[in-house]
Amino acid sequence: MLRRTTRLGLLAALSLGLPLLAGPAWAGGNGRSVQDPPPASPSASGVEQSPVVGVPVLTAAQQRETARKDAEVARAFGQTGPNARSLAAVDDEPDLPSHKSLKSVKQKAQSRTYWCGPATLATLVQVDGTKISQTTAAKRLKTTRNGTNWYSGAGNYPMEKALEHYGDDVEYAAANLPYSPSKSDKETYKKRLVTDIAVHKQGIAGNAVEVTNGPHLNGHPNRTIYHWVAVRGYDDDGETTRYADPVSGSGISWQGPVDRYNEIDSDKIVTIFGARGYIW
Structure with missing residues (x-):
């Protein structure tokens, strides 16, 4: 497996307007098929760069919230994993379904x-009937021409705060991932995914870092891309992730092959979230 040291900081985004390149080469596994890390400084404005201010950390309160949510995940899985899917300890719900989507979460x-980022926020808040414009979402997220920050320093994850602002007493948590997520990172994500969708009826905001010759989201060209997507469901007991991609229908030069709604191997999408993470 290729190894690299995670670089956190401002990273360069894709350059729009280039022709569609051949699909990325990725054969699965734990890491990414790249020789070098993405560029460490931005090359253009007006494209998503998912900036990181400082080194992402969780405050003591955020750590407690993550622990509380993970305890709910453990109860949902009977503390033994996907093969014991009893929800007896969580509001007497029926067994976890093997597949489920939040149909009220419509792609924007x-x-x-x-x-x-704003499109992802506007997409996810629909789950409880909330409707906001992308302009409103951009203001809430403090999105700039460099995109929406993954982390803004001092424990501030803008997407986490924004989702909680619009959620009805719903608590979200930020999950930071290394550049090459481990098997444990992937299994943890799958359980959180199933619990969020099936039990809490809430989606996940994923912050993708796609690198040349590494794994890419469905239909994306083989280049460096920073991107936000709205995770809205799962299949195969969490082994497959269903997500809405805001680039579809956007008019961006390479968006043509991208579908509004997609399914992708969950191990793969966690790898793509590496070096940023997801809000769950």
Whole structure:
């Protein structure tokens, strides 16, 4: 497995307007098929760069919230994993379904090249009937021409705060991932995914870092891309992730092959979230 040291900080985004390149080469596994890390400084504005201010950390309160949510996940899985899917300890719900989607979460095409974050927020808040414009979402997220920050320093994950602002007493948590997520990272994500969708009826905001010759989201060209997507469901007991991609229908030059709604191997999407993470 290729190894690299995670670089956190401002990373360069894709350059729009280039022709569609051949699909990325990825044969699975634990890491990414790249020789070098993505560039460490931005090369353009007006494209998503998912900036990171400082080194992402969780405050003591955020750590407690993560622990509380993970305890709910453990109860949902009977503390033994997907093969014991009893929800007896969680509101007497029926067994976890092997597949489920949040059908009220409808894809929103991003209005600007660097508004995948606002589009993702506007998509996910629909789960409880909330409707906001991408302009409102961008203001809440403090999105700039460099995109929506994954981390803004001092324990501030803008997407986490925004989802909690619009959620009805729903608590979210930020999950930071290394550049090459481990098997444990992937299994943890799958259990959180199933619990969030099937039990809590809430989606997940994923922050993708796609690198040349590494794994990419469905239909994305083989280049470096920073992107936000709205995870809205799962299949195969969490082995498959269902997500809405805001680039579809956006008018961005390479969006043509991208579907509004997609399914992807969960191990693969966790790898793609590496070096950023997800809000769950």
